[in-house]
Amino acid sequence: MLAIVDPQLEAFRNDVLAGLSAPIPAVPARWFYDQRGSELFDDITRLPSYYPTQVETRLLQDVMPEIAACIPEGAAVVEFGAGSQTKTPILLEAVAPAAYVPIDISGDYLEQSAAELRDQFEGLKVLPVTADFTRPFHLPEGVEPLPKLGFFPGSTIGNFVPRSATDLLRHFRDLLGTGALLLIGMDRVKSVKRLIDAYDDPEGVTAQFNLNLLHRINRELDGDIPVDAFRHEARWNDILSRIEMHLVATRDVRFTVSGQPFDFAAGSSIHSENSHKYGERGARLLLLAGGWTPLREWSDEAGDFWIILAEAQPLRFAP
Known part of the structure; x- marks a missing residue:
């Protein structure tokens, strides 16, 4: 009997494995929005700084x-x-x-x-x-x-x-x-300060939103990413006129996703979102x-x- 493949899960897996293997690791921002991610984004929209x-x-x-x-x-x-x-x-x-x-x-x-x-x-x-x-x-x-x-x-x-x-x-x-x-x-x-404040709120909700992507990968793609080894960071890229969100490794870390191994050195990042202005x-x-x-x-x-x-x-x- 053939296994039934969920097309959305397959697309998520393909994007994550390809993105984490890329020279500049990145995961498309659309994968933020599972149930928890959607709820966190609703919370973000109510923050004073957003x-x-x-x-x-x-x-x-x-x-x-x-x-x-x-x-x-x-x-x-x-x-x-x-x-x-x-x-x-x-x-x-x-x-x-x-x-x-x-x-x-x-x-x-x-x-x-x-x-x-x-x-x-x-x-x-x-x-x-x-x-x-x-x-x-x-x-x-x-x-x-x-x-x-x-x-x-x-x-x-x-x-x-x-x-x-x-x-x-x-x-x-x-x-x-x-x-x-x-x-x-x-x-x-x-102003850059206003932009950074909007994407790195003091309440830490945007950080939870960003880190939830790793929780989703672990839950849905059989990952073992140590989420506590990454932190949220918002950056302004002036040349490209955009805010970038990154998940930055706080230490050298090794993990697997769907059986595929990955290594991230301390200070390296997963680029998780752009917001062009x-x-x-x-x-x-x-x-x-x-x-x-x-x-x-x-x-x-x-x-x-x-x-x-x-x-x-x-x-x-x-x-």
Whole structure:
């Protein structure tokens, strides 16, 4: 009898083994979000030092009437990432869509979030899709003919290097179709101290979030990583305009994952996340390269964060 392989677990294993074996060890940030990781990230968004969620939420509340006026009646809202309990309801209340499709890699967390939104918005069709939104998947039956609004808040696009971010935006364009709209959050460049504080909070929640990745590897991939041999570190990379999160070895350490051995010297690290910050022209160029034309832009008074509404361009062949 053939063993049944969980495709998501297999993808996790492949990414981790390839990432830890790379010359610069790294694990894609999407694997942060098991149930515990999703809960910890929710905790992070409530921290005083983590400005992106606070600023974006206030900005959404302020400009939502303008946003809603741009959205066709009877649209389907397709959110890339499980619905935030603060931002998503603001959008759903104002737009009153025909359907809401949250997409997330963490199935348990996604179902919990979807159930809460069903209770909050009686009569709304909530159609969760458990999938890695960076890879091909299908929208639920009945959504295809509806006008579509993609929702990608939180500056999650900043987790991707420019080439991958462009590919992701093109993937969204292909999924949602020509003429679809995308409401996207983008974090702006600001003082290094403020950025570091946001990703290395004194309460230590971001450290727990980062280290939870090692706990997940141990639990799901038969790993024996000594988690206490690693510490969380946030760094600003000025050349690449991004915050980097690393898991830094505090001593020489040897461990195995799925039977494969790894050695890390003291001071070496596993690169676990990027969070790119954008200037005005850079944000627009990224969207255009990804197949989206910016239509409207909103920013808070301090200029900390952007919300941009863009339209999917028709496919064109390069000259």
